[in-house]
Amino acid sequence: MGKNLDKADITLLTLLQRNTRLGLEALAAQAGLSAASVQRRLKSLRDRKVITGEIALVDPAKVGMPMTFVVMVELERERLDQIDAFTRRADAEPMVQQCYYLTGEADFCLICTASDMEAFEELTKRLFFEDSNVRRFRTSVVMGRKKVSLEVPVAAG
Known part of the structure; x- marks a missing residue:
């Protein structure tokens, strides 16, 4: 897997790219993880610059x-x-x-x-x-x- 990403990281990245408004609980439920685990993983993905920003798409x-x-x-x-x-x-x-x-x-x-x-x-x-x-x-x-x-x-x- 790319850049030391496991299946849960890939799931989180896919979900967030489609909707950054998903809360920790929703992400956890869809990824099959605890909210605390999602929070740790997101921090790591941001710290490693896998996630480089989070934006709103404007028409x-x-x-x-x-x-x-x-x-x-x-x-x-x-x-x-x-x-x-x-x-x-x-x-x-x-x-x-x-x-x-x-x-x-x-x-x-x-x-x-x-x-x-x-x-x-x-x-x-x-x-x-x-x-x-x-x-x-x-x-x-x-x-x-x-x-x-x-x-x-x-x-x-």
Whole structure:
């Protein structure tokens, strides 16, 4: 099994990824453990950084951010300091939801959200046009959200 996870850890991780609002008693009942055991296991999973955060999923359209963009970014130079600088800029930008460093044609893939095209255009100025190390970027506008998840399949390895 991956990262020293036993069957009970896998059950807990699967349950929590689907609903972080489950209380200790509900988790214990579904995992066949005591509440104290669940509490110890969750602490260990958090301490070992198996669980890296717990978030609420928000419908972007209902908070005024209905547009999603997938942006492929190519850098001029792929020096470590340039990669780190771009990563820091993307990380600091609230409209960037996800940032992946890639192999292949593009160096980065960004998942961005915006209220409208004008707001996205402003983001492109800040992140791409004002960065002399960005060679080019290609944007795809998301037409529909068909599956949105950060759930990781957890199974015996």
